[in-house]
Amino acid sequence: xxxxxxxxxxxxxxxxxxxxxxxxxxxxxxxxxxxxxxxxxxxxxxxxxxxxxxxxxxxxxxxxxxxxxxxxxxxxxxxxxxxxxxxxxxxxxxxxxxxxxxxxxxxxxxxxxxxxxxxxxxxxxxxxxxxxxxxxxxxxxxxxxxxxxxxxxxxxxxxxxxxxxxxxxxxxxxxxxxxxxxxxxxxxxxxxxxxxxxxxxxxxxxxxxxxxxxxxxxxxxxxxxxxxxxxxxxxxxxxxxxxxxxxxxxxxxxxxxxxxxxxxxxxxxxxxxxxxxxxxxxxxxxxxxxxxxxxxxxxxxxxxxxxxxxxxxxxxxxxxxxxxxxxxxxxxxxxxxxxxxxxxxxxxxxxxxxxxxxxxxxxxxxxxxxxxxxxxxxxxxxxxxxxx
Amino acid sequence: xxxxxxxxxxxxxxxxxxxxxxxxxxxxxxxxxxxxxxxxxxxxxxxxxxxxxxxxxxxxxxxxxxxxxxxxxxxxxxxxxxxxxxxxxxxxxxxxxxxxxxxxxxxxxxxxxxxxxxxxxxxxxxxxxxxxxxxxxxxxxxxxxxxxxxxxxxxxxxxxxxxxxxxxxxxxxxxxxxxxxxxxxxxxxxxxxxxxxxxxxxxxxxxxxxxxxxxxxxxxxxxxxxxxxxxxxxxxxxxxxxxxxxxxxxxxxxxxxxxxxxxxxxxxxxxxxxxx
Numbered sequence: 001x002x003x004x005x006x007x008x009x010x011x012x013x014x015x016x017x018x019x020x021x022x023x024x025x026x027x028x029x030x031x032x033x034x035x036x037x038x039x040x041x042x043x044x045x046x047x048x049x050x051x052x053x054x055x056x057x058x059x060x061x062x063x064x065x066x067x068x069x070x071x072x073x074x075x076x077x078x079x080x081x082x083x084x085x086x087x088x089x090x091x092x093x094x095x096x097x098x099x100x101x102x103x104x105x106x107x108x109x110x111x112x113x114x115x116x117x118x119x120x121x122x123x124x125x126x127x128x129x130x131x132x133x134x135x136x137x138x139x140x141x142x143x144x145x146x147x148x149x150x151x152x153x154x155x156x157x158x159x160x161x162x163x164x165x166x167x168x169x170x171x172x173x174x175x176x177x178x179x180x181x182x183x184x185x186x187x188x189x190x191x192x193x194x195x196x197x198x199x200x201x202x203x204x205x206x207x208x209x210x211x212x213x214x215x216x217x218x219x220x221x222x223x224x225x226x227x228x229x230x231x232x233x234x235x236x237x238x239x240x241x242x243x244x245x246x247x248x249x250x251x252x253x254x255x256x257x258x259x260x261x262x263x264x265x266x267x268x269x270x271x272x273x274x275x276x277x278x279x280x281x282x283x284x285x286x287x288x289x290x291x292x293x294x295x296x297x298x299x300x301x302x303x304x305x306x307x308x309x310x311x312x313x314x315x316x317x318x319x320x321x322x323x324x325x326x327x328x329x330x331x332x333x334x335x336x337x338x339x340x341x342x343x344x345x346x347x348x349x350x351x352x353x354x355x356x357x358x359x360x361x362x363x364x365x366x367x368x369x370x371x372x373x374x375x376x377x378x379x380x381x382x383x384x385x386x387x388x
Numbered sequence: 389x390x391x392x393x394x395x396x397x398x399x400x401x402x403x404x405x406x407x408x409x410x411x412x413x414x415x416x417x418x419x420x421x422x423x424x425x426x427x428x429x430x431x432x433x434x435x436x437x438x439x440x441x442x443x444x445x446x447x448x449x450x451x452x453x454x455x456x457x458x459x460x461x462x463x464x465x466x467x468x469x470x471x472x473x474x475x476x477x478x479x480x481x482x483x484x485x486x487x488x489x490x491x492x493x494x495x496x497x498x499x500x501x502x503x504x505x506x507x508x509x510x511x512x513x514x515x516x517x518x519x520x521x522x523x524x525x526x527x528x529x530x531x532x533x534x535x536x537x538x539x540x541x542x543x544x545x546x547x548x549x550x551x552x553x554x555x556x557x558x559x560x561x562x563x564x565x566x567x568x569x570x571x572x573x574x575x576x577x578x579x580x581x582x583x584x585x586x587x588x589x590x591x592x593x594x595x596x597x598x599x600x601x602x603x604x605x606x607x608x609x610x611x612x613x614x615x616x617x618x619x620x621x622x623x624x625x626x627x628x629x630x631x632x633x634x635x636x637x638x639x640x641x642x643x644x645x646x647x648x649x650x651x652x653x654x655x656x657x658x659x660x661x662x663x664x
Contacts, residue, residue: 234449234464234651258457260465372457376467377505383651384470385504 003198003224006217010201013208014250017064017087021208022055023095033156035123036093037100038084038108039245040302041274042127043146043289045169047100048211049161050153055096056207056271059083062249062364072114073107078334079362080246081111088119097156098123100149104245104302105337123156125149131304133294142290150286166285174278176211179218184265184273186222188322191262192232194225196240197254203269204247233260236379239324240266241315241345242331242338244300248361255368256328260379264322267300274298301341311341312348319354325382328375329358355382390652391442392449393433394645396471396638397425397456400491400519400605403641404432406440407649414439415638429459451648453640464651469495471643474503476601478642479633484598487586487616487630488639489606491519494586498593503643509592511585519605525561525578529571536575540611543576557581579615587619590628597627607636 001009013021026032034053037044044054060066060083068089069082087093099122101112112126128145130138154161183202187194202221206214240256244267256263277296280288299305299314319327327349331338342358349356357378359371389409396403402425406414414436418428429452437444452462453471468488476486477499486497495510511518526533547569549560557578564574590600606612616630635642 231460233462234655259467260457373467376457376465377469380467380470380647383464383466383654384647 001220001224003221003228006221006224007198007201010198010205010217014061014201014204015063016208017060018092019055019095019208022053025053025210026095033097034095035098035100035153036096037127037271038080038102038104038111039247040102040104040270040300041129041293041297042100042102042271043149043293044211044271045166045173045279045285045289046146046150046153046161048169048172049165050150050157051159052097052153052157053210056204056269057084057087057093057096057099058204058207058247058269059363060087061247062251062366064364076334077107078246078332079364080332081107083363084111085114085118088115096122098125098153100125100127102127103129105335107336108245123152125152129303130294133306135291135294138294139287139290142293143286146286146289163285167281170279170285170288171281172211172215174281176206176215176218177273177275177278179215179222180206180272182222183218186225188264190226190232191235191237191264192230193228194221195257196263196266197250197257198225200250200253200268203272206269206272234383235260235262236326236382237262237264237322237324238326238328238379238382239264239315239318239322240268240328240330241318242301242329242335242342243268244270244302244338245335246332246363248330248332249363249365251368252330252361252365252371255372256330256375259372259376260383261328261375263328264324265318267298270298270300274300301337312345315345316348316352316354319349325355325386326378327354327356328378329356331358331360333360333362353387355386390449390649391440391447392451392645392648392652393436393447394471394641394643394648395429395432395450395452395456395459395462396468396640396644397429397452397454397459398490398492398605398640399455401637402428402432403638404429404436405638405641405645406436406442407645408440408442410649412642415635415641417637425455426459429456430461433461449648449652451644451651453644464648466644466647468640469497469505469508471640471647472603473497473499473505473643474646475639475641475643476603477501477503478646479603479635479639480599480601480631482599483601483631485590485593485595485600485628486639487590487600487602488604489519489582489586489602489612490604491523493518494582494589494604496586496589496593496595498595507593509589511589521557522578522582522606522609524558525575528558528561529565529574531571531575537608537610537612539572540576540579540609541614543570543572545570545573546576546580547573548577549574549581575611576615579609579611580619582612583615583619586616587623587625591623591625595628596625598629600628600630601636601639602630602632603636603639605637607632607639608634 047054059080069086132138279292404416416432497508
């Protein structure tokens with residue numbers, strides 16, 4: 001497949017709000033089950049080891065009209081829970097046998113409760129993630145949480161999930177994470193060869209494809225993208241942050257690029273790059289997953305920073321290692337975690353004299369002109385007035 | 389020897405300029421008239437190269453501005469605020485603000501002596517402060533666009549129109565025509581209403597004294613220039629002087645070419661630093 005064909009396939013998967021790929025996967029063999037999960041992070045290895053398909057549900061995007069979903073939330077709540085409810089209430093998520101709601105914020109926690117009431121025939125779990133990071137407390141809590149999930153999914157699958165199966169799944173996901181890391185590294189090196197609008201679609205394909213297929217697709221894209229000769233433009237290199245939960249519309253990503261920015265790092269689809277290193281595929285698999293989460297995972301605003309001096313450390317690291325010249329804070333409207341953390345991160349950037357700009361969006365934002373203008377003037381200010 | 393080309397795709401015209409070692413060598417302006425702006429950009433690019441007797445390989449940086457983000461052969465794109473500011477200082481080094489009035493938008497930009505944008509304010513989406521609106525009115529009144537300025541200056545009793553909405557303003561004009569108001573008074577009224585909006589934008593930028601250079605497609609409209617000066621007096625802003633320049637329409641393209649030259653130097657410097 002050429003780059004164009006790969007991107008077209010990913011776009012088709014991205015636009016398909018009926019989750020046909022999931023239905024096809026289930027139909028290919030009797031008894032197959034699929035488990036949905038919301039952003040930001042769940043240990044997909046456990047779902048995979050149960051022989052099930054983990055399906056990322058990242059809201060309805062800009063193509064879904066929310067009618068019923070609006071009745072469940074006040075106007076000052078972000079859009080992703082409404083559009084996710086809309087997906088559920090209109091039967092689009094009927095292909096899922098369960099839903100996992102990881103701890104992101106109160107809104108998603110409430111959504112997990114609503115899901116239990118609305119979809120009584122489905123397996124629903126609020127998947128709590130630790131907010132203390134020592135192995136004795138946070139670790140044992142997290143291992144217990146994963147053990148519960150493992151037991152629940154084993155019941156649903158009608159079979160045990162063995163340690164060997166978990167270790168094999170860890171190895172499969174390690175490979176996927178390596179492929180995603182290669183993709184991010186390649187984009188940072190040659191952002192004109194791998195535009196973020198394409199990289200994003202490729203990541204989104206990982207929501208619905210089996211992980212092995214997704215890994216192959218990412219590597220195929222990398223090989224193909226490098227063969228193409230695309231024009232390099234004099235753009236500003238930026239890190240985009242704040243978009244870890246409700247995703248921006250594809251048009252917004254394209255607008256930022258069109259405005260003269262090369263996005264060289266981001267926090268879209270964090271689940272695929274949350275664990276920064278390989279998880280040990282030897283020993284106790286849940287302990288290994290726990291250690292990776294506690295000690296080698298990305299910083300994000302829905303995760304507590306134990307020490308004040310650690311605030312912004314990860315963002316600074318992204319800026320430095322990716323050779324970024326500035327930061328674009330793009331967060332969904334009413335996203336408490338991202339918007340409350342933003343001033344703290346901005347303070348850190350100001351201290352390090354890293355320029356930044358900030359705006360809000362919703363997954364169905366349609367007016368791109370103001371964002372284009374803002375991102376464009378930001379890129380200009382970096383190119384013309386920065387000290388470098 | 390550095391050669392840069394600046395292309396400004398506006399909503400009414402495509403403007404192209406070529407610079408060679410800091411000297412302005414060639415210029416082109418082409419009205420869009422329902423044609424593909426991308427093709428006109430390529431045409432302008434080819435024409436300035438031909439005029440300068442240069443080949444594409446001689447060009448170090450092609451900079452676009454305005455709606456030129458999608459020009460495939462561009463090296464980089466700069467936003468209109470940035471380019472009009474730089475182009476304004478190039479055309480008049482004393483300018484400390486630029487008022488860019490194009491076919492679709494108007495914007496006031498407060499700048500320093502280097503052409504750095506200190507603050508700016510744009511008209512909202514309503515088109516009543518724009519060149520397209522003025523052109524429409526001229527068509528209703530049966531007046532050629534180039535006659536608008538001189539005609540406006542002959543007005544004795546200007547009749548002000550709504551300064552809020554293009555639709556309401558057009559209704560106002562129809563009413564005025566049926567009431568028998570003289571064409572020059574209608575035109576002057578429109579100029580005053582546009583000037584009133586532009587002066588408000590200028591005030592918001594925070595500038596209180598210095599030269600204000602008009603750029604964009606309406607910069608050479610003598611009637612608008614006079615109306616702006618009158619509005620400044622009405623608003624008791626004594627420290628500002630509005631001026632125009634024969635090449636004001638090229639300000640965006642000029643700024644793009646000049647920033648392109650700057651960026652070319654900077655990128656070269658970065659490459660040398662990396663190599664060292």
